[in-house]
Amino acid sequence: MTSRCSYSKCSTNNNDQASNNTAHLLGCSRCKSARYCSTACQKKDWVFHKFKCVSPEVTRHEVDGFSIEAIQSAINSASPGDIVVIKEGAYGNDGQSTLFVNKPIYLWGGEENRDNVVLDCNLVIDESDGDHDGSKAVVVADLFLDGTVTISDNSYKSVTLCNIELKCPNNSPRDALKISGCKGKCLILGCDIYGGSDGVHIASEQVYLKRTCIQYAQNRGIFSRRIFTIEDCEVSGCGGYGIKGSAGWTEKGRHNDIQPGPWSSDGPWSSGW
Ligand SMILES: [Zn+2]
Ligand SMILES: [Zn+2]
Structure with a gap:
C-alpha cells in the first residue's frame, strides 16, 4: 500500500511530512489500491488511473x-x-x-x-x-x-x-x-x-x-x-x-x-x- 498520493504530480509527494500522514489519504473505491490526498488529485489522475483501476479480485x-x-x-x-x-x-x-x-x-x-x-x-x-x-x-x-x-x-x-x-x-x-x-x-x-x-x-x-x-x-x-x-x-x-x-x-x-x-x-x- 502506497504512503504517497497516487497522483504522480501531486505537490505533497515532495513533502516528507505529508508522506507520513497516511491516515488522510482517500482510497479509490473500485480498486482499493490507489490513494489520494484530495478529490482534486483523484480527478486529475483518473485519465491515467482508469487503465489501472482493476478489481482486487x-x-x-x-x-x-x-x-x-x-x-x-x-x-x-x-x-x-x-x-x-x-x-x-x-x-x-x-x-x-x-x-x-x-x-x-x-x-x-x-x-x-x-x-x-x-x-x-x-x-x-x-x-x-x-x-x-x-x-x-x-x-x-x-x-x-x-x-x-x-x-x-x-x-x-x-x-x-x-x-x-x-x-x-x-x-x-x-x-x-x-x-x-x-x-x-x-x-x-x-x-x-x-x-x-x-x-x-x-x-x-x-x-x-x-x-x-x-x-x-x-x-x-x-x-x-x-x-x-x-x-x-x-x-x-x-x-x-x-x-x-x-x-x-x-x-x-x-x-x-x-x-x-x-x-x-x-x-x-x-x-x-
Ligand atoms: Zn495529491
Ligand atoms: Zn481505482
Whole structure:
C-alpha cells in the first residue's frame, strides 16, 4: 500500500511530512489500491488511473527474479485478463533480449515511480497464441524501457502504453515505437519517447497519442501511414520533420507543440547515450 498520493504530480509527494500522514489519504473505491490526498488529485489522475483501476479480485502474478526471462515466465503463466506486477529493480543488461506480451494482460511496473523499474530489452506486443476471442485489452504501464517497442499485428480490443519512458539506444536503425497492426484502439498516454530512427512509426488505424513527449529521433518524430489523433503532445529535437506521413492526422486539444528540430546526437544526455 502506497504512503504517497497516487497522483504522480501531486505537490505533497515532495513533502516528507505529508508522506507520513497516511491516515488522510482517500482510497479509490473500485480498486482499493490507489490513494489520494484530495478529490482534486483523484480527478486529475483518473485519465491515467482508469487503465489501472482493476478489481482486487483479479489474479496478480509477481515476477520472481530480476531478469527478462523471469518477467517472460510470469507472462507465460498468466491467464488473459490477469495482472503481472514487476517489482522495483533493473532487468536485463544486454539490450538484446526481447520480451513478448502475447496475450491480453496488464503488465505493470513501479507503483510510485516508473524510473525504479528499468527493463533493458525490446518489447513486442503481438498475439502468438490466438486462443482468445480478441475482445480483451493489453495495458503496459509505469516502467522505464531501454530499447524499442513494437506493436505487431493483433486483434486485441485495445493496446495501451501508459506512463512509459522509452529510450531507444542512440543511432539505432530501428524506430523507438513501431505500431504496425492493431485491430482495436491503440493509445499512447503519458509516455516519453526518446531516440530511434523515427520516434513513432504508425502503420495502423485508431492510434491515439495523448500527453506524450517525443524527442531526439534521428529522422522524424512521428512518421505515419495512417490518419491518427494527437492531443496535448510535444515533438521536438528530431533530425528531420516533427510529423511526416502519407496520411495525415487529427489534432485534438490545444496544447500540441510540434517542432522539427534541431537534432543533436547527444540527445538530452551529455554522455553514455
Ligand atoms: Zn495529491
Ligand atoms: Zn481505482
